[in-house]
Amino acid sequence: MIVLGIETTCDETAAAVVEREEDGRGHILSNVVLSQIEEHAAFGGVVPEIAARAHVEVLDILIAQAMKETSRSFSDLDGVAAAAGPGLIGGLIVGLTTAKAIALVHEKPLIAVNHLEAHALTARLTHDTPFPYCLFLASGGHTQIVAVLEVGEYVRLGTTLDDAIGEAYDKTAKVLGLGYPGGPRVEACAVHGDARRFALPRPMVGRADANFSLSGLKTALRIEAERIAPLSDQDICDLCASFQQAVAEMVIDRLHAGLRLFRDQFGPPSALVAAGGVASNQAIRELLHHVAIEAATVLVLPPTELCTDNGAMIAWAGAERLACGLIDPLETAPRARWPLDQVNRRSASAADAPHA
Numbered sequence: 372m373i374v375l376g377i378e379t380t381c382d383e384t385a386a387a388v389v390e391r392e393e394d395g396r397g398h399i400l401s402n403v404v405l406s407q408i409e410e411h412a413a414f415g416g417v418v419p420e421i422a423a424r425a426h427v428e429v430l431d432i433l434i435a436q437a438m439k440e441t442s443r444s445f446s447d448l449d450g451v452a453a454a455a456g457p458g459l460i461g462g463l464i465v466g467l468t469t470a471k472a473i474a475l476v477h478e479k480p481l482i483a484v485n486h487l488e489a490h491a492l493t494a495r496l497t498h499d500t501p502f503p504y505c506l507f508l509a510s511g512g513h514t515q516i517v518a519v520l521e522v523g524e525y526v527r528l529g530t531t532l533d534d535a536i537g538e539a540y541d542k543t544a545k546v547l548g549l550g551y552p553g554g555p556r557v558e559a560c561a562v563h564g565d566a567r568r569f570a571l572p573r574p575m576v577g578r579a580d581a582n583f584s585l586s587g588l589k590t591a592l593r594i595e596a597e598r599i600a601p602l603s604d605q606d607i608c609d610l611c612a613s614f615q616q617a618v619a620e621m622v623i624d625r626l627h628a629g630l631r632l633f634r635d636q637f638g639p640p641s642a643l644v645a646a647g648g649v650a651s652n653q654a655i656r657e658l659l660h661h662v663a664i665e666a667a668t669v670l671v672l673p674p675t676e677l678c679t680d681n682g683a684m685i686a687w688a689g690a691e692r693l694a695c696g697l698i699d700p701l702e703t704a705p706r707a708r709w710p711l712d713q714v715n716r717r718s719a720s721a722a723d724a725p726h727a
């Protein structure tokens with residue numbers, strides 16, 4: 372089956388077409404992403420109104436381009452998928468309404484996809500990963516360890532009690548004057564820094580649960596930066612390296628705890644899978660290899676361009692749901708908040724309805 376996917380939850384406008392074969396193998400036929408980074412950079416972060424307007428301005432062009440690259444027409448599609456949440460509501464309305472219009476005009480099923488579910492299922496598009504597997508999802512808005520049991524069946528094993536890891540990277544970049552987006556810039560500086568120079572805390576390490584906490588680390592970094600200000604370039608690199616080392620040690624410890632919980636509840640996972648923007652960080656990708664080896668499981672890392680937000684993951688999640696007969700009515704509403712463990716094998720609108 373062939374599905375068009377639309378992503379507009381945050382600051383990337385994206386459209387893609389993927390094919391899912393009957394045996395479950397996936398192929399990306401086109402994948403077009405336009406980042407809004409330049410439009411938000413002056414404000415040091417994503418401005419929701421600017422984001423929504425920017426999605427409106429380019430989405431139809433991106434969809435046309437994604438379709439053109441496949442040399443297929445809308446009538447060849449088996450379904451139209453859009454991210455219906457969680458995310459910034461203005462962008463969600465733009466993407467979901469556009470998907471509904473295409474679905475209505477061409478009489479195709481609509482699939483209202485949870486953005487986190489799309490991150491979770493990407494490993495099956497890129498690596499044909501069987502269920503159940505353990506997902507480490509780390510993005511700008513979420514940091515979770517999730518048992519992925521089936522399409523539509525997710526059990527959250529751990530989550531952040533405060534900031535997401537990507538958010539902590541972004542805030543660190545802001546404190547150090549590195550600008551937006553923070554993750555890649557902090558990573559680039561960390562390469563030239565001394566990770567042992569600053570003794571930053573490792574929150575949550577050693578606990579039996581699989582939760583994260585980033586706000587203490589973020590504050591400790593700010594206090595160190597203020598203590599030694601004005602900052603030289605080397606100071607900034609050393610702070611970045613020390614921050615990244617603290618994050619890395621926390622991630623290793625939390626994943627070991629998460630994998631232990633997984634095994635206790637569901638037996639051995641088929642793989643440890645990473646997803647979300649933070650999973651494009653090379654230092655974190657490397658440490659994940661060690662975590663997987665120690666846990667005697669396989670590591671599945673989608674390519675970096677499929678870890679950050681993209682349309683292919685939405686199209687693929689749409690295809691996976693469509694293959695299970697999970698489609699959504701045209702009245703389906705976007706949801707700014709939509710936790711992954713509230714996604715289930717019913718349609719998005721059924722989950723919305725109070726007595727469903």
Ligand code: KG4
Pocket residue numbers: 381509510511512513536537538540541552553554555558647648649650651652653678679680
């Ligand atoms: O998954 P994503 O593209 O969008 C969300 O759904 O949030 O993730 C974006 C987040 C941002 O906070 C960004 O700073 C972080 O992922 N990020 C990184 C890196 N690349 C992106 N964090 C650390 N290192 C990176 N290389």
Ligand code: ZN
Pocket residue numbers: 486490510647648679680
């Ligand atoms: Zn994302």
